[in-house]
Amino acid sequence: MAEFMTETEQRSPAVPRPGAAGERRGRTGGAGALAEHPGQPTGRHPDGRLEAQEAAALLERTRALVDPELRTALESLPGSLRRIALYHFGWQRADGSPATGNAGKAIRPALVLAAADALGGPAARTAAVRAAVAVELVHNFTLLHDDVMDRDTSRRHRPTAWTVFGDADAILAGDALQALALRLLAEDPHPAARRAAARLAKCVVELCAGQHTDTDMEGRAPDEVTLDEALAMAEAKTGALLGCACALGALYAGAGAEEVAALDGFGRQAGLAFQLIDDVIGIWGDPRRTGKPAGADLAARKKSLPVVAALSSGTEAAAELAELYGKPFVSGDAEAVARTALAVERAGGRDWAQAEAADRMARAVQELSRAVPGPEAAGGLLALAEFVTRRSG
Amino acid sequence: MAEFMTETEQRSPAVPRPGAAGERRGRTGGAGALAEHPGQPTGRHPDGRLEAQEAAALLERTRALVDPELRTALESLPGSLRRIALYHFGWQRADGSPATGNAGKAIRPALVLAAADALGGPAARTAAVRAAVAVELVHNFTLLHDDVMDRDTSRRHRPTAWTVFGDADAILAGDALQALALRLLAEDPHPAARRAAARLAKCVVELCAGQHTDTDMEGRAPDEVTLDEALAMAEAKTGALLGCACALGALYAGAGAEEVAALDGFGRQAGLAFQLIDDVIGIWGDPRRTGKPAGADLAARKKSLPVVAALSSGTEAAAELAELYGKPFVSGDAEAVARTALAVERAGGRDWAQAEAADRMARAVQELSRAVPGPEAAGGLLALAEFVTRRSG
Numbered sequence: 001m002a003e004f005m006t007e008t009e010q011r012s013p014a015v016p017r018p019g020a021a022g023e024r025r026g027r028t029g030g031a032g033a034l035a036e037h038p039g040q041p042t043g044r045h046p047d048g049r050l051e052a053q054e055a056a057a058l059l060e061r062t063r064a065l066v067d068p069e070l071r072t073a074l075e076s077l078p079g080s081l082r083r084i085a086l087y088h089f090g091w092q093r094a095d096g097s098p099a100t101g102n103a104g105k106a107i108r109p110a111l112v113l114a115a116a117d118a119l120g121g122p123a124a125r126t127a128a129v130r131a132a133v134a135v136e137l138v139h140n141f142t143l144l145h146d147d148v149m150d151r152d153t154s155r156r157h158r159p160t161a162w163t164v165f166g167d168a169d170a171i172l173a174g175d176a177l178q179a180l181a182l183r184l185l186a187e188d189p190h191p192a193a194r195r196a197a198a199r200l201a202k203c204v205v206e207l208c209a210g211q212h213t214d215t216d217m218e219g220r221a222p223d224e225v226t227l228d229e230a231l232a233m234a235e236a237k238t239g240a241l242l243g244c245a246c247a248l249g250a251l252y253a254g255a256g257a258e259e260v261a262a263l264d265g266f267g268r269q270a271g272l273a274f275q276l277i278d279d280v281i282g283i284w285g286d287p288r289r290t291g292k293p294a295g296a297d298l299a300a301r302k303k304s305l306p307v308v309a310a311l312s313s314g315t316e317a318a319a320e321l322a323e324l325y326g327k328p329f330v331s332g333d334a335e336a337v338a339r340t341a342l343a344v345e346r347a348g349g350r351d352w353a354q355a356e357a358a359d360r361m362a363r364a365v366q367e368l369s370r371a372v373p374g375p376e377a378a379g380g381l382l383a384l385a386e387f388v389t390r391r392s393g
Numbered sequence: 394m395a396e397f398m399t400e401t402e403q404r405s406p407a408v409p410r411p412g413a414a415g416e417r418r419g420r421t422g423g424a425g426a427l428a429e430h431p432g433q434p435t436g437r438h439p440d441g442r443l444e445a446q447e448a449a450a451l452l453e454r455t456r457a458l459v460d461p462e463l464r465t466a467l468e469s470l471p472g473s474l475r476r477i478a479l480y481h482f483g484w485q486r487a488d489g490s491p492a493t494g495n496a497g498k499a500i501r502p503a504l505v506l507a508a509a510d511a512l513g514g515p516a517a518r519t520a521a522v523r524a525a526v527a528v529e530l531v532h533n534f535t536l537l538h539d540d541v542m543d544r545d546t547s548r549r550h551r552p553t554a555w556t557v558f559g560d561a562d563a564i565l566a567g568d569a570l571q572a573l574a575l576r577l578l579a580e581d582p583h584p585a586a587r588r589a590a591a592r593l594a595k596c597v598v599e600l601c602a603g604q605h606t607d608t609d610m611e612g613r614a615p616d617e618v619t620l621d622e623a624l625a626m627a628e629a630k631t632g633a634l635l636g637c638a639c640a641l642g643a644l645y646a647g648a649g650a651e652e653v654a655a656l657d658g659f660g661r662q663a664g665l666a667f668q669l670i671d672d673v674i675g676i677w678g679d680p681r682r683t684g685k686p687a688g689a690d691l692a693a694r695k696k697s698l699p700v701v702a703a704l705s706s707g708t709e710a711a712a713e714l715a716e717l718y719g720k721p722f723v724s725g726d727a728e729a730v731a732r733t734a735l736a737v738e739r740a741g742g743r744d745w746a747q748a749e750a751a752d753r754m755a756r757a758v759q760e761l762s763r764a765v766p767g768p769e770a771a772g773g774l775l776a777l778a779e780f781v782t783r784r785s786g
Binding site: 078141169175182215 | 470471473534564567571572578591594595601602609
């Protein structure tokens with residue numbers, strides 16, 4: 001989840017790169033339009049631009065709906081914690097003066113509202129705003145804590161809360177945001193609120209388990225991490241909350257258990273697709289776009305999905321990669337980064353990740369079609385899924 | 394809250410010390426038997442032994458009722474988090490082998506059940522078990538996090554979770570326990586569960602604010618902390634969850650808003666009384682009983698309530714104390730500890746704390762009598778309040 005919202009990237013609105021992605025199509029034989037054209041838009045909007053506009057409009061509308069409730073929730077915190085929270089969201093500077101910073105793209109609340117809309121129309125969407133706020137609070141609680149654990153110093157172009165206020169305050173603010181989230185749902189008279197709260201709380205446990213596996217994996221030797229494990233970690237850490245967001249929207253639309261499960265599956269698979277693409281960008285992304293040095297993830301010896309796939313490929317390049325990853329990175333050694341990236345690519349890590357992302361998006365679309373057969377109703381959710389996975393590294 | 398459950402003390406079952414406490418009685422003119430006999434039992438059981446027995450029986454019965462549900466909740470955690478949680482509760486060793494360690498005295502769940510019983514009888518008590526488990530989970534979530542923040546290395550005679558598993562895992566296990574607590578209530582079909590969840594989540598925010606103030610106060614100069622602030626901190630950090638525990642029991646008994654508020658007030662005031670006594674013991678307690686070196690709190694320059702009261706007394710001794718507190722403690726300097734303790738005492742810090750504790754217990758009893766007029770029904774709650782505040786340092 002940390003990765004998902006690093007948000008140091010300046011994403012451009014969807015200019016597809018047919019070549020780069022097209023070369024790798026079909027390797028996993030995934031179903032659906034997206035598997036055929038990984039990194040490309042669905043059939044609905046051949047050039048992807050309309051979908052990107054739709055996603056942008058959805059996100060903007062989400063912020064407009066969610067922000068007032070979110071701010072009210074944060075303002076309810078006691079002064080000391082409020083300050084840390086408002087700083088984290090970019091609404092106050094460290095000195096407490098007002099700011100209009102980047103509070104994140106609100107992907108998760110947008111998924112809640114789009115899911116509610118898809119299954120229950122505008123009335124359900126309106127009713128689900130509180131659930132959308134709760135999901136965003138949970139997401140930000142995990143960001144505050146993950147940053148402490150991972151010693152990340154920058155988020156949303158600002159110094160992370162723990163670097164400004166110290167570990168203790170960042171931990172406490174995170175704790176308070178989790179409590180606020182579950183309080184919002186406990187106070188929501190909507191008939192779906194209780195099940196939504198139970199589901200969100202269950203999801204928090206999964207997020208924690210995912211973060212646990214992530215920090216644990218980082219401490220292990222490269223050859224001690226299996227691909228299944230890395231995928232399970234990504235699903236818990238990134239997929240679970242996206243799935244939960246969609247499931248909550250479905251609950252607020254009065255959907256049945258099967259539809260809720262399908263929406264959860266849609267979000268999870270889209271989340272995995274996102275993580276795969278994000279990992280590819282972490283290695284081969286354009287530093288001008290990502291805001292990070294080229295191959296930053298490799299320099300940090302991160303066991304991202306393409307790397308783990310490469311390491312477990314049994315190829316000669318895998319052995320070379322294992323050797324490179326066994327040694328600490330010498331700061332500034334661009335040649336070593338390039339050699340490492342090449343080893344991942346030669347071992348099939350890049351191809352695998354892109355094909356797997358396409359496959360996951362295909363599965364996401366399939367899950368969605370189980371609950372929302374009509375393309376019109378599914379449009380918002382598809383646009384959001386496309387938005388998070390279509391990134392021109 | 395950290396203090397409340399340090400639990401390194403070997404408490405003896407209620408041997409009152411009439412002399413020590415009796416000297417200070419009546420200073421605040423508090424109402425009720427407890428104000429007249431601070432540190433002494435209520436009028437119901439003149440020698441206090443019966444009440445201590447009653448409390449011990451209540452706590453034992455609570456563990457028997459709560460532990461199965463608590464363990465089931467912990468067993469539902471994913472393996473990695475389960476291990477940390479079971480270690481924290483003393484039910485597993487660090488290597489994962491079973492243990493029969495000290496899981497704490499279960500004061501808070503006992504308060505939930507006693508409050509439910511007082512207002513709704515045995516049926517309400519049985520119905521409130523899940524709420525009792527939720528409160529205990531929240532308490533332990535805060536312990537896990539507080540230990541990380543305060544760098545405390547020992548709890549319940551065992552190394553703290555962060556010293557064994559690292560900061561990240563202790564933070565994640567705490568996060569998961571909070572989520573488990575609120576999930577339990579969200580999944581509880583009892584009509585009071587929703588209000589209980591909202592109240593517990595609100596309490597978590599107060600606990601976080603209390604811990605924030607505590608860590609903040611520790612970083613300030615001794616003369617920059619006011620007594621009001623220190624009392625407010627103690628109420629938020631210790632009183633809030635004891636009040637919430639009682640309020641949840643009242644909710645599960647179907648009590649009205651006024652009764653719930655009175656029970657909350659009872660728990661809060663008893664919690665403050667406890668903290669005051671605990672702070673007195675932290676300075677003048679017998680090391681053989683407390684398990685800590687004499688004056689450990691003074692050596693650590695802790696701004697405990699008697700110290701803050703002494704510092705703000707405007708006396709000559711206060712000035713001396715401020716000077717002593719301004720310098721770091723030289724390890725092993727028993728003479729300096731004794732001199733500091735004497736300064737606190739001469740500045741009135743000890744007298745004040747004991748009188749204030751008596752006053753708070755009197756207020757607790759008053760609050761209780763608003764909701765539970767009959768001494769028979771109130772007996773369990775009174776016994777528990779006496780138990781936590783009657784400590785022979």
